[in-house]
Amino acid sequence: MPQAPSGFDAVPSVPWGTHITHFFNTGDDLRDMLVPYFKAGLENNERCLWVTGGEFNAQQARAALRGAMSDFDARESFGQIRIQDVHHFYAPGQKLKPQALVDGLIRAEEDALGAGYTGLRTSGNCAWVDRTQWKDFDIYESLVQQAVRSRRMICLCSYCTNQGSDLIAVMDRHDFAVSSRRRPTCEAV
Secondary structure, eight states: OOEEEOSOSSSOEEETTEEEEEEESSHHHHHHHHHHHHHHHHHTTOEEEEEEBTTBOHHHHHHHHHHHOTTHHHHHHHTSEEEEEGGGTOOTTSOOOHHHHHHHHHHHHHHHHHTTOSOEEEEEEOTTOOGGGHHHHHHHHHHHHHHTTTSSEEEEEEEETTSOOOHHHHHHTSSEEEEOOSOOOOOOO
């Protein structure tokens, strides 16, 4: 499978069809990991979707990417990247529809390819998932893991290390994990 730049110093490129988990503690962790990740995707002519959360919201994400890329505003205006807070995609406390969410990712990848992009790069902050939603979210992560295979997608899911999820189960639903090493401070979204 062809490779795409990752934006990570330790792993410079990843194959298309990769599902990554990222463990973070602070908004700074999210910024430090995700700005280079999305910058690499934008420079590789990928369409990008960034679903942000409380520790590092959409406004902060835009400002950070604007600081990293002089043409960020044009790329966002043209539709190469979409940045939205988690509440535009998921309803906290409500039952998830895992298959519908995965179907949306596949449509987004197909739309990106149809528009001439090399693929789709996504990231979502998963700190909003509460105990009542965990079973459905675990199903969603398993479906994403299956769906990205042989597709021109790279999906990264960020989990707060103190959110109480089963971190081993999270790692089992991803190809590999990256971690930030700051003192835990993250809160539910």
